[in-house]
Amino acid sequence: MEFGLEGKVALIAGGSQGLGFATAYALTREGADVSIFSRNQETLDNAAKMISRNNRGKVHCIVANLRNPNELEKVVEKTVEIFGGIDILINNSGGPALGSFMKVTEQDWLDSLEIEVMGVIRLCRLVIPHMKKRGGGRIINITTVGVKKPQPGLVISDATRHFINGLALNLAVELAPDNILVNTVCPGPIMTNRLEEAIETTSQHQGISLKDAEEHWLNLIPLHRFGDPKDMGDLITFLVSDRGSFITGDIIQVDGGKAVA
Ligand SMILES: NC(=O)c1ccc[n+]([C@@H]2O[C@H](COP(=O)([O-])OP(=O)(O)OC[C@H]3O[C@@H](n4cnc5c(N)ncnc54)[C@H](OP(=O)(O)O)[C@@H]3O)[C@@H](O)[C@H]2O)c1
Known part of the structure; x- marks a missing residue:
């Protein structure tokens, strides 16, 4: 299948590991150039090496923290300076503190609002003008299957990601005249x-063993296996490609059936 990603530029938050890295890998395999950022130079360098060794698209990496607005500005400026523009934005992070409602702290909530909510808002505000200059673009938010079915013990993740869904639905309508498509993908248990x-x-x-805890998670998934980060990379590749040009305002889970079990 031809995806038409040659010459496209993607900015990927949290692109050094896990789902962000899988997305960077999948997009560069199809010829897109990627700018990835996260907080650790070493993991970024490893990610860049793996991509450059195997894939057609170019990769540039930048150390930046999603909670720092100045660093986000620099990431966007640098990406445009190096690759000439931005066509695709992947909003992604490491995920908020785990725990049930009475266990997580006020600071945990504030951290998540700063990173998972304001990080997305700030990146969108910085990148959308560049997409308009290119005549269109794609924004993908990586959230969680918890927006489709609550996950006990992941209360911050489930709650803050509903904000992102609302934002994405609204932006999908507002930005449609600019040919900017906005979709949200919701991972279920994917091994990262x-x-x-x-x-x-x-x-x-x-108070159970790690093996029993793993079995507990597997039992929540009808397909009874954990996803591979590539599953997410492949879906996002489709959504940001020419093949996905009539899909906007969607919220799609990649979860082995967890949301419907
Ligand atoms: N994997 C799953 O099963 C699953 C299920 C539901 C939802 N999700 C959601 O999907 C998203 C990605 O998860 P993942 O499994 O890929 O996580 P991961 O393997 O831990 O990777 C997270 C990536 O984000 C970077 N990162 C973390 N905090 C950052 C910050 N403040 N600023 C910049 N970069 C940051 C990390 O690099 P550094 O740490 O070096 O900065 C890393 O590259 C998360 O929001 C998670 O909640 C995942």
């Missing part, structure tokens, strides 16, 4: 550092 952390938290909170 974040899921490992969630399994460890379940083990600690329920």
Whole structure:
């Protein structure tokens, strides 16, 4: 299938590992150039090496923290300076603090609002003018399957991501005349550092072994296996490609059926 991504430029938040990296890998495999950022130079360098070794698209990496507005401005400026513009924005992060409502703290909520909510708003505000200059663009928000079915113990993640859904639906309408398409993808349990952390938290909170905690998570998934980050990379590739040009304002889960179980 031809995706038409050659010459496109994607900015990927949290692009060094997990779902962000899988997306960067998938897009560069199809010829897009990517600018990835996260907080750690070493993991960024490893990600860039793996991409450059195997894929057609170019990669540039920048150390930046989603909670820092000045750093986000620099990321966008640098990406435009290096690649000439931005066509695709992938809003992604490491995910908020885990825990049930009475366990998480006020600071945990504030951190998530700063990173998972304001981070998305700030990046959209910075990138949309560049997309308009290019005659269109694609915005993808990576949130969680918890927006379709609540996940006990992940209250901050489920709650803050509803904000992003609302934002995305609104932007999909507002930006349609500019040919900017906005969609949200909702991962279920996909094997990354974040899921490992969630399994460890379940083990600690329920006082069960790691193996039993893993089984607990598997039992929530009708397909009874964890997803591969590539599953997310492939869906996003389709959505941002020419093939996905009539899809906007959608909220799509990649979860092995967890939301409907
Ligand atoms: N994997 C799943 O099963 C699953 C399920 C539901 C929802 N999600 C959501 O999907 C998103 C991605 O999850 P993931 O599994 O890919 O997580 P991950 O493997 O932990 O990767 C997170 C990425 O974000 C970067 N990052 C974290 N905090 C950052 C910050 N403040 N500023 C800039 N970059 C930052 C990390 O690099 P550094 O740490 O080096 O900065 C890393 O590159 C999260 O929002 C998560 O809640 C995942």
